[in-house]
Amino acid sequence: MNLKNAPIKSVVLVVAVIALSLLYSLMTNGGNGALKNVKNVSADGSTTVSSTSNVSLVGSTDKPVSMSSATIAKKTDHPKFVGPLLYQNSGVRATYQQVQQGQTLFDESCSSCHGAYASGTDRAPNLVGLGPATIQFWVSTGRMPLSNPIIQPIRKPVKFTQAQILDIVSFVASQAPGGVLIPNIKGVSSATLAEGASLFDINCAGCHTITGAGDALASGAYAPSLHQATPEQVAEAIRTGPANMPRFNPGVLTNAQVNSLVKYVTQGIQHPDNAGGWNLGGVGPVAEGFIGLLIGVGLLVLAAFWVGDRK
Amino acid sequence: MAKLDVTKLRDQNPKGKKTVNDQIANTAEWFDDRLGLAKGTRIFFNKIFPDHWSFMLGEIALYSFVVLLVTGIFLTLYYVPSASLMIYHGSYAPLRGTVVSAAYNSTVNLSLHVRFGLLVRQMHHWAADIFLGAIAVHMCRVFFTGAFRKPRELNWIVGVTLLILGIVEGFLGYSLPDDLISGTGLRIMFSVTESIPIVGTHLAFWIFGGNYPGDGSIIPRMFIAHVLLIPALLAALIGVHLALLVKQKHTQFPGPGKTEKNVVGTPMWPGFMFKTQGFMFLVVGVIALLGAFAQINPIWQYGQYLPYKVSYAVQPDWYMGWLDGALRIMPSWEFQYHSFIIPNQFFPSVLLPGIAFNIFIIWPFIEAKIKKDKTEHHLLERPRDNPVRTAIGAGALTFFFMLFAASATDVLANYLTISLNIVLWFFRIATYIIPFIVAAIAYRVCIELQRAGDAAGKRKRFNVVWRSDTGEYFTEKSPARSDDVDYLDGEPEESLELTPEVSKMVNEKADLIASDRNGSQESTDSNPEDLQQISRD
Numbered sequence: 023m024n025l026k027n028a029p030i031k032s033v034v035l036v037v038a039v040i041a042l043s044l045l046y047s048l049m050t051n052g053g054n055g056a057l058k059n060v061k062n063v064s065a066d067g068s069t070t071v072s073s074t075s076n077v078s079l080v081g082s083t084d085k086p087v088s089m090s091s092a093t094i095a096k097k098t099d100h101p102k103f104v105g106p107l108l109y110q111n112s113g114v115r116a117t118y119q120q121v122q123q124g125q126t127l128f129d130e131s132c133s134s135c136h137g138a139y140a141s142g143t144d145r146a147p148n149l150v151g152l153g154p155a156t157i158q159f160w161v162s163t164g165r166m167p168l169s170n171p172i173i174q175p176i177r178k179p180v181k182f183t184q185a186q187i188l189d190i191v192s193f194v195a196s197q198a199p200g201g202v203l204i205p206n207i208k209g210v211s212s213a214t215l216a217e218g219a220s221l222f223d224i225n226c227a228g229c230h231t232i233t234g235a236g237d238a239l240a241s242g243a244y245a246p247s248l249h250q251a252t253p254e255q256v257a258e259a260i261r262t263g264p265a266n267m268p269r270f271n272p273g274v275l276t277n278a279q280v281n282s283l284v285k286y287v288t289q290g291i292q293h294p295d296n297a298g299g300w301n302l303g304g305v306g307p308v309a310e311g312f313i314g315l316l317i318g319v320g321l322l323v324l325a326a327f328w329v330g331d332r333k
Numbered sequence: 334m335a336k337l338d339v340t341k342l343r344d345q346n347p348k349g350k351k352t353v354n355d356q357i358a359n360t361a362e363w364f365d366d367r368l369g370l371a372k373g374t375r376i377f378f379n380k381i382f383p384d385h386w387s388f389m390l391g392e393i394a395l396y397s398f399v400v401l402l403v404t405g406i407f408l409t410l411y412y413v414p415s416a417s418l419m420i421y422h423g424s425y426a427p428l429r430g431t432v433v434s435a436a437y438n439s440t441v442n443l444s445l446h447v448r449f450g451l452l453v454r455q456m457h458h459w460a461a462d463i464f465l466g467a468i469a470v471h472m473c474r475v476f477f478t479g480a481f482r483k484p485r486e487l488n489w490i491v492g493v494t495l496l497i498l499g500i501v502e503g504f505l506g507y508s509l510p511d512d513l514i515s516g517t518g519l520r521i522m523f524s525v526t527e528s529i530p531i532v533g534t535h536l537a538f539w540i541f542g543g544n545y546p547g548d549g550s551i552i553p554r555m556f557i558a559h560v561l562l563i564p565a566l567l568a569a570l571i572g573v574h575l576a577l578l579v580k581q582k583h584t585q586f587p588g589p590g591k592t593e594k595n596v597v598g599t600p601m602w603p604g605f606m607f608k609t610q611g612f613m614f615l616v617v618g619v620i621a622l623l624g625a626f627a628q629i630n631p632i633w634q635y636g637q638y639l640p641y642k643v644s645y646a647v648q649p650d651w652y653m654g655w656l657d658g659a660l661r662i663m664p665s666w667e668f669q670y671h672s673f674i675i676p677n678q679f680f681p682s683v684l685l686p687g688i689a690f691n692i693f694i695i696w697p698f699i700e701a702k703i704k705k706d707k708t709e710h711h712l713l714e715r716p717r718d719n720p721v722r723t724a725i726g727a728g729a730l731t732f733f734f735m736l737f738a739a740s741a742t743d744v745l746a747n748y749l750t751i752s753l754n755i756v757l758w759f760f761r762i763a764t765y766i767i768p769f770i771v772a773a774i775a776y777r778v779c780i781e782l783q784r785a786g787d788a789a790g791k792r793k794r795f796n797v798v799w800r801s802d803t804g805e806y807f808t809e810k811s812p813a814r815s816d817d818v819d820y821l822d823g824e825p826e827e828s829l830e831l832t833p834e835v836s837k838m839v840n841e842k843a844d845l846i847a848s849d850r851n852g853s854q855e856s857t858d859s860n861p862e863d864l865q866q867i868s869r870d
Contacts, residue, residue: 173752205641219427223513223642232513232635232644238746238753245645290427290634297444298451298628306514308741310629311651318623319470322393322463325615329608330386333588 106195108154108188110203110277116192124193127186131167140194145171152262153201157191157271159258163251173242174265177250205257209281210288218286221279226287233304234291235311239266248287256284352582359812376579378602384610387474389612393467396616396738397460400569404457405560411447412509413439414556416549425633436552440510441633448846456624461503461621465652468496476696478713482706486697488577493693495570498563505559507650510630511552516638516742517647520545528678546640587712596711648740658739659685662761689733720779728772735764745865792817801843809842 105116116124129138135146142148149157160166162180182190195201221230229245231237236247245268248256260280263269275283294301302309363370380390415435421428423442443450472492475481481489491782504522508515523545526537531729540554541547582596591597599605623629635644649657659681670676692699700722716723738745739760746753782789795811 215427216430227644231646237646239741242752299626301628307648315466318463319466323620326389327386331384
């Protein structure tokens with residue numbers, strides 16, 4: 023083999039590979055599919071929410087997304103872009119950049135099952151039109167992305183930051199309007215604990231148990247423990263009804279009632295008055311029976327063994 | 334007898350100066366002259382208690398009962414036995430402003446406001462769990478050692494009655510706070526009562542004062558049963574239980590100097606009284622520690638019971654757990670004949686305990702009948718000595734344990750992340766299979782233990798063949814297996830020479846055999862094989 027021009031040849035080869043891959047990426051990314059889609063959707067959105075259709079995100083100051091992303095949004099926002107609404111009772115809309123970043127995240131972590139545009143495949147359901155609350159609940163509790171396709175996904179460490187979750191929510195919401203918006207839980211501080219406790223007994227304790235420890239339901243399904251749920255997640259679960267849980271519409275529970283439930287779950291259930299010592303897991307008489315027999319009777323039988331003769 | 338004692342005490346003090354002993358003696362004499370107490374006291378003080386540890390198990394129950402009485406009296410000072418409704422104004426925020434019953438209100442206040450209230454309530458509840466647990470363990474001891482045999486059948490029946498009354502008493506106490514979980518239990522009990530054919534509905538309506546939840550009279554009724562009727566019965570029967578124990582004297586395990594005609598142990602005074610007092614403090618101590626550090630039944634978290642409210646994962650206390658488990662695994666069968674229905678609940682929660690307790694009660698007579706045994710027994714059997722009884726007992730215990738575990742189907746399914754249906758079907762089948770397996774294993778173990786004799790749990794020793802100085806051979810069990818011996822300063826070098834002790838032992842043995850052979854033609858303490866070998870030489 024003639025190695026005379028080897029350095030030049032290899033440089034040419036490397037340049038050619040780089041050039042080809044650039045060309046390929048331009049071709050595949052050309053037309054920016056996601057952006058097209060967003061435009062279409064936002065056009066739909068503007069017809070449904072006509073009065074706020076031209077409100078740009080920059081103006082709103084109470085939006086819960088971090089301010090840094092809002093400032094970035096100011097620079098890169100698409101001039102004609104109108105994002106989907108995210109929050110209940112608030113004009114906050116997703117920004118162009120949030121949708122774009124959300125699409126990247128969705129492509130990486132969700133699209134292999136839910137499809138590139140969240141329209142579902144034979145492996146996972148269609149997410150289009152479910153609304154921001156549903157998406158935020160499943161991702162922010164760590165249940166999505168799914169690690170193991172079992173009957174009911176389990177709560178895991180969250181894979182994304184709060185801002186990234188909102189990006190994903192923005193992207194999925196940008197696919198179609200409607201669905202359940204992220205509930206407004208500002209009224210929680212003024213809600214009454216006793217009303218929440220009473221509503222919890224009637225509506226929730228039947229599956230989640232009275233202490234919120236959760237329990238197994240039929241056929242492998244289960245009601246999860248409520249001890250790690252954030253206020254927003256509690257409200258989202260009530261409004262969207264994840265997995266086997268029934269969905270409680272505003273006609274069933276008013277916003278004020280949801281707020282008092284949120285207050286009771288995050289205070290009465292998660293920080294109960296545990297006077298009396300170690301609560302044995304809060305699962306009631308089964309644990310108490312085991313402690314009574316193993317520790318109580320067990321210690322005393324050992325004591326009898328100690329004071330008595332063994333032969 | 335008292336007179337004798339008094340003179341003895343006075344003799345010790347010839348100067349005539351009154352000492353404390355004199356004062357005690359005089360006081361005792363005064364009472365003895367009027368009441369004749371000395372005889373009973375003498376019987377009490379001379380009562381012999383066997384020393385084996387398993388005889389202390391019943392005392393756990395006895396002293397838990399004492400704790401139950403003392404803590405229970407405290408609780409009655411604060412508990413209000415009334416179903417009348419009121420508004421809660423206490424310190425527990427989630428309940429504030431809600432409508433609760435006076436019973437629930439007083440129990441929450443007792444727990445969160447009254448000084449020592451929660452400690453005493455928790456001690457009372459733990460003591461109840463331990464009381465029934467100790468009765469169960471004590472009953473196992475009596476059963477597996479055959480202590481129930483003639484002449485103690487009556488005391489066995491009193492004991493089983495105490496167990497039944499204890500379970501009822503515990504369930505009533507558990508139901509008194511009128512919280513969500515106990516209310517659910519009461520609801521189940523109403524249905525169970527209703528399920529008794531023909532009289533069920535009338536009985537349930539009479540007890541509850543109408544259809545569930547009734548007119549509220551159930552709470553005062555349960556209260557009077559819980560604090561007066563059943564405790565009085567329990568106390569009386571415990572008295573009978575102990576009186577029979579003194580009258581019939583204790584049983585004992587066989588051993589040196591122990592026969593069917595005597596009881597060997599420690600007299601109440603001086604001796605056993607100190608042991609049992611110390612043991613009482615241990616029982617109270619364990620209950621107090623649990624009451625202080627382990628939360629039990631935090632009813633303020635559960636809320637007031639209302640018939641339309643329900644919590645999942647509701648179980649009764651452990652001693653009712655087997656009945657709950659039986660209800661859970663019962664398939665949904667009902668029997669109907671024209672207009673008569675035998676509802677589903679009847680079989681697991683009325684028929685099952687009915688049969689179980691009746692078998693318990695008549696067991697001594699069943700066993701005597703089968704074994705055609707009419708003799709008195711004061712020496713106990715070890716469980717291995719009666720493999721059939723031990724196998725039946727182990728199987729029955731397993732059956733009840735499986736039912737008990739079945740009352741936690743949901744908790745197990747949740748903790749093990751298995752489908753609830755699978756857990757349920759596991760118990761539906763395993764509850765009837767595993768007891769037989771356990772019984773078979775128990776039987777086998779008993780037989781093996783019998784065969785092993787005193788060497789049970791030890792490894793077989795080598796047989797060593799020795800040749801004596803005079804050239805005779807015989808076999809001997811090695812003193813210890815070489816690999817069962819550890820040396821403090823490293824292993825010694827192996828040598829084929831006998832140590833002086835062993836060689837002395839060998840020669841003594843040889844002399845013994847030689848003298849035996851000379852003295853009488855047959856040797857008594859060497860086995861035929863050895864003799865054969867010797868004669869062949």
